[in-house]
Amino acid sequence: MIRFSGVVKKFGDHVVLDELDFTVAPGEFVSLIGPSGSGKTTILRLLMTLEKVNGGTIHVGGECLSHVRRGERRVPADEKHLRVMRRRIGMVFQQFNLFPNMNVLRNITEAPVRSLGLAPAEAEQRARELLGLVGLEDKADAHPTRLSGGQQQRVAIARALAMRPDVLLLDEVTSALDPELVADVLRVLRDIATTTDITILCVTHEMQFAQDVSDRVMMFDHGRVLEDAVPEKLFTAPEHERTKEFLRAVIDRR
Numbered sequence: 735m736i737r738f739s740g741v742v743k744k745f746g747d748h749v750v751l752d753e754l755d756f757t758v759a760p761g762e763f764v765s766l767i768g769p770s771g772s773g774k775t776t777i778l779r780l781l782m783t784l785e786k787v788n789g790g791t792i793h794v795g796g797e798c799l800s801h802v803r804r805g806e807r808r809v810p811a812d813e814k815h816l817r818v819m820r821r822r823i824g825m826v827f828q829q830f831n832l833f834p835n836m837n838v839l840r841n842i843t844e845a846p847v848r849s850l851g852l853a854p855a856e857a858e859q860r861a862r863e864l865l866g867l868v869g870l871e872d873k874a875d876a877h878p879t880r881l882s883g884g885q886q887q888r889v890a891i892a893r894a895l896a897m898r899p900d901v902l903l904l905d906e907v908t909s910a911l912d913p914e915l916v917a918d919v920l921r922v923l924r925d926i927a928t929t930t931d932i933t934i935l936c937v938t939h940e941m942q943f944a945q946d947v948s949d950r951v952m953m954f955d956h957g958r959v960l961e962d963a964v965p966e967k968l969f970t971a972p973e974h975e976r977t978k979e980f981l982r983a984v985i986d987r988r
């Protein structure tokens with residue numbers, strides 16, 4: 735579903751991703767872990783086409799993000815192609831980024847009505863189902879500022895799912911939350927991971943969550959995949975010294 739092939743990303747002279755190769759299969763839940771600054775968020779931003787690669791290619795569902803085929807030729811992707819690709823990918827950020835001037839229901843129905851052309855009644859029905867999934871069926875009319883951070887984040891998850899994405903990108907979605915609000919958000923993500931076939935790429939510092947929910951965990955360091963293993967292996971018998979150091983540091987910080 736996702737394929738990075740030789741991806742290079744630089745900011746000025748700073749090489750952030752260094753010929754990065756990895757794949758994520760359809761329906762897989764893959765967690766990205768690694769030290770701060772190792773390039774995890776940059777991977778998600780490239781997938782969202784918020785950044786452009788300096789080399790290599792990224793494919794989502796068999797389609798290249800940066801180029802399209804015109805007969806025999808391969809030409810740079812135009813805005814229309816990018817729009818279509820972006821629709822297939824949902825993202826939830828650390829900061830919830832809800833629309834402050836809309837109630838919860840409108841936050842969820844806005845994009846499906848505007849970008850997918852869904853009838854408002856259909857979008858509303860789907861939004862209410864999703865509010866049920868994230869445990870907020872009674873908050874449809876509430877204003878986002880009246881909700882806790884954890885509730886706002888669950889609305890943001892429902893909003894991303896409302897676009898029926900093939901791929902969901904999660905970027906440290908619990909980092910901005912008070913500790914007592916984290917569990918509810920993780921519970922919702924666990925449900926989504928087990929009850930849907932969405933492909934999920936999750937940048938997280940929640941090691942227990944990554945261990946419990948992921949099909950695979952990739953440890954990043956300096957823009958490369960240092961280790962790529964099932965969680966049972968990566969968390970209990972990591973191969974690389976850097977992975978061991980990183981996991982020790984995370985545990986010590988608790």
Ligand SMILES: Nc1ncnc2c1ncn2[C@@H]1O[C@H](COP(=O)(O)OP(=O)(O)OP(=O)(O)O)[C@@H](O)[C@H]1O
Pocket residue numbers: 745750768769770771772773774775776777
């Ligand atoms: N727009 C930008 N301009 C310049 N440098 C950037 C930009 N975005 C990211 N970087 C740099 O790229 C490197 C990787 O950043 P990235 O946010 O991907 O790391 P990360 O692994 O997600 O870190 P964290 O865990 O702290 O979020 C960092 O050194 C960062 O300073």
